[in-house]
Amino acid sequence: MKNRVSITAEFAALIKAKDNPDYLYFVSPKTRYISTIVSFIFSKQFLDKIFRWRQQLTKEIDSIVERERPNLIVDLGSGYSLRGYTFCRKNLDLVYIDTDLPDVISNKLQILNKINRIKRVENPSNLHLTVLDVLNDDLQNIISISNSRAKILILAEGLTSYFSLNQLQIFFDNIYKVLKTFPEAVFYSNEKMKEPGGILYKFIRKMLSIFTHSTGHSFDDKYDFMKYISKWEGLVCEFEDCDSGHLIYKLKFQK
Numbered sequence: 001m002k003n004r005v006s007i008t009a010e011f012a013a014l015i016k017a018k019d020n021p022d023y024l025y026f027v028s029p030k031t032r033y034i035s036t037i038v039s040f041i042f043s044k045q046f047l048d049k050i051f052r053w054r055q056q057l058t059k060e061i062d063s064i065v066e067r068e069r070p071n072l073i074v075d076l077g078s079g080y081s082l083r084g085y086t087f088c089r090k091n092l093d094l095v096y097i098d099t100d101l102p103d104v105i106s107n108k109l110q111i112l113n114k115i116n117r118i119k120r121v122e123n124p125s126n127l128h129l130t131v132l133d134v135l136n137d138d139l140q141n142i143i144s145i146s147n148s149r150a151k152i153l154i155l156a157e158g159l160t161s162y163f164s165l166n167q168l169q170i171f172f173d174n175i176y177k178v179l180k181t182f183p184e185a186v187f188y189s190n191e192k193m194k195e196p197g198g199i200l201y202k203f204i205r206k207m208l209s210i211f212t213h214s215t216g217h218s219f220d221d222k223y224d225f226m227k228y229i230s231k232w233e234g235l236v237c238e239f240e241d242c243d244s245g246h247l248i249y250k251l252k253f254q255k
Ligand SMILES: C[S@@+](CC[C@H](N)C(=O)[O-])C[C@H]1O[C@@H](n2cnc3c(N)ncnc32)[C@H](O)[C@@H]1O
Pocket: 005, 006, 008, 009, 012, 013, 076, 077, 078, 079, 080, 081, 099, 100, 101, 104, 132, 133, 134, 135, 136, 156, 157, 158, 159
């Protein structure tokens, strides 16, 4: 059964398709239909503005990966992102673990196989697709079964924006445990700050959160987030980008 949260993966794919048409394989007719209705209601200029930051987020995380040069990447809630698929082809020494909820992982496997067939290529053997629910499963298990001495990069792009305060607590407990166990590991993610985009933007987010049954928590600003994260003793937070009301940050454990 398809869960409602996974529709957010399709919307992310739809936005990314502007830069890479392969993403269209992941967008169902239903999501295309909803996006057509949305494009009738809102002006192109307004939608472009929303999409631009989302595309920017993907590009910034891509450049973080290039800069950090890890041996092992664990992508949490990777959805239909083709980052692992692309980076694994460029770097055969990299191990990339794409993780998400069961229906997204099985759908992604099928669609990647379809893309491979069409392009007449093999799936990169260094890319692994694994089911992981970050709110119920222990993230540490994923890493301990892999190479624990590797330079580890943990990513979460657009994952936490749908989490309530309670869910964030569970999520960061999970992240904390793994960063404490593997002090060489670094974690990059993004948070939304209190609405940067005005009333229409608020409206769209509200509709999406009702549809996906999620009530994402917004931090007031980067200081609010910094204060929140200081509850986990030893976690050091660095800001990558605080533009347009959104925040990209890095977390690391330091004794
Ligand atoms: C907005 S999408 C982002 C997907 C991808 N990171 C990207 O940028 O294209 C959010 C993803 O988080 C996943 N997700 C939501 N709750 C999750 C959970 N508890 N554990 C793992 N993944 C989850 C959804 O299935 C979805 O694929």
